[in-house]
Amino acid sequence: xxxxxxxxxxxxxxxxxxxxxxxxxxxxxxxxxxxxxxxxxxxxxxxxxxxxxxxxxxxxxxxxxxxxxxxxxxxxxxxxxxxxxxxxxxxxxxxxxxxxxxxxxxxxxxxxxxxxxxxxxxxxxxxxxxxxxxxxxxxxxxxxxxxxxxxxxxxxxxxxxxxxxxxxxxxxxxxxxxxxxxxxxxxxxxxxxxxxxxxxxxxxxxxxxxxxxxxxxxxxxxxxxxxxxxxxxxxxxxxxxxxxxxxxxxxxxxxxxxxxxxxxxxxxxxxxxxxxxxxxxxxxxxxxxxxxxxxxxxxxxxxxxxxxxxxxxxxxxxxxxxxxxxxxxxxxxx
Numbered sequence: 001x002x003x004x005x006x007x008x009x010x011x012x013x014x015x016x017x018x019x020x021x022x023x024x025x026x027x028x029x030x031x032x033x034x035x036x037x038x039x040x041x042x043x044x045x046x047x048x049x050x051x052x053x054x055x056x057x058x059x060x061x062x063x064x065x066x067x068x069x070x071x072x073x074x075x076x077x078x079x080x081x082x083x084x085x086x087x088x089x090x091x092x093x094x095x096x097x098x099x100x101x102x103x104x105x106x107x108x109x110x111x112x113x114x115x116x117x118x119x120x121x122x123x124x125x126x127x128x129x130x131x132x133x134x135x136x137x138x139x140x141x142x143x144x145x146x147x148x149x150x151x152x153x154x155x156x157x158x159x160x161x162x163x164x165x166x167x168x169x170x171x172x173x174x175x176x177x178x179x180x181x182x183x184x185x186x187x188x189x190x191x192x193x194x195x196x197x198x199x200x201x202x203x204x205x206x207x208x209x210x211x212x213x214x215x216x217x218x219x220x221x222x223x224x225x226x227x228x229x230x231x232x233x234x235x236x237x238x239x240x241x242x243x244x245x246x247x248x249x250x251x252x253x254x255x256x257x258x259x260x261x262x263x264x265x266x267x268x269x270x271x272x273x274x275x276x277x278x279x280x281x282x283x284x285x286x287x288x289x290x291x292x293x294x295x296x297x298x299x300x301x302x303x304x305x306x307x308x309x310x311x312x313x314x315x316x317x318x319x320x321x322x323x324x325x326x327x328x329x330x331x332x333x334x
Contacts, residue, residue, distance in 0.1 A: 007046065008046045008047070008056050008074065009047045009054060009055045009056045009057070010035055010049075010055055010056070010057045010058075011048075011052045011055035011059070012028065012031050012058075012060075013052060013060045013061065015060075015062070017062045017084055020084065020087060020090060022064055022084075022090055022093055022094055022097065023094050023097050023098070023126050023181045023182075024127070024129065024181060024182055025183075027061040027062070027084075028061050030065065031065065033183040034065040034067075034069070035048055037067070037070075037183055038068075038070040041068075042071060057073070060083075062084045063082070063083055063084075064081055064082040064083075064093045064096070065080075066099075066100035067100050067101075067180060068100075082096050082097075095123070097181070098119035098120075098177070101177040102119075102173075102177075103176065105286075106288070107286030107288050109286070109288035109292050110173070110288035113292070114170045114288050118171065118173040118177060119177060121174055122135075122174045122177040122181065125174060126178060126182075131178065132175040132176070132178045132184070132185075132189055132193075133175070133189075133192065135171070135174040136175040136192060139171035139172045140168065140172075142165070142167045143168040143200040143203060144203070145164050146160075146161040146162070146164030146165040146167075146204070146207075147161070147203045147204070147207040148161075149161035150162075150204070150207040150211045151207050151210055151211045152211055152214075153210075153215030153216070154215055155303075158208070158211065158303045159298045159299055161207070161298075162294050162295050163295060163298075165200065165291060166292065166294070166295050168200055169287055169291040175189070175193055176189075176193065197287070198236055201232050202229040202232055202233060203229075204310075205225045205228040205311075205314075206228075206229045208306065208307055209223070209225015209226065210222050210225060224308075224311055225307060228310050228311040228314050231311070231314035231315055231317075231318045232314045234318050235314060238322055239324075241325060290313075293309075
């Protein structure tokens, strides 16, 4: 592709398909947002709405673009994206587009189980104009319901309650998928999602501890649940109060790690245990893996083990976060 003065001149060729909605967006709007996103994420100068005869790149409104499909087209892959011959092709295009709505940090369970469920729900919600915040609140209702059920503490209640929290975990992916499908994902939205995730985690261990304590007459389980919740909150506060930038070595070796975990593990010095152990720990920190394991433990009738493992994980995470904070502060003073 030839460009003028480093600027890519783009024209959009529109017909009746410009008003066709795919995953909640008019095709004309999706193309425009895809161009803007490409310019922002790849640092390229893009000039839109040129005459087709003068443009370096002409995009038809019949072309459905995933999040980075335009980059592939610019880099010489004209087959990127999906073409719509008629309205009948829209469902298949939406299904294809939904596969691109996950996150690189997704663990194995999220990629192969959770996203298969959440993207179907997301496609349905997009048809009704549901916004990310409403999806977040809707998912959180499952966590609240799970909290109430867990307070009973018997086998069936723990199993159902844990399943409701697992449903929250799956549905919680919908808000991000909606935001990415509509090109409205933002740091503010991610922070809101993170706050609800943290509240749900604390409610889970607290309600599980209270339920098990009431059912089994062991007050220690109640205090373990409360202590785990406190550790979760303290760990997250330290993670967000610590180093601003992820450790470069950690990011290079474990690119599918959330930034806050990359900061925690990298700056705490935990990499001395080796990439294999660190990689295993990173996978265990994935929420999707934890919730599926909790469901299996609940089904096996070993609910206290869920609480013990949650407490251990919160203690280790909090310890690493504190160590990262201390080491980083000491390095700045040197």
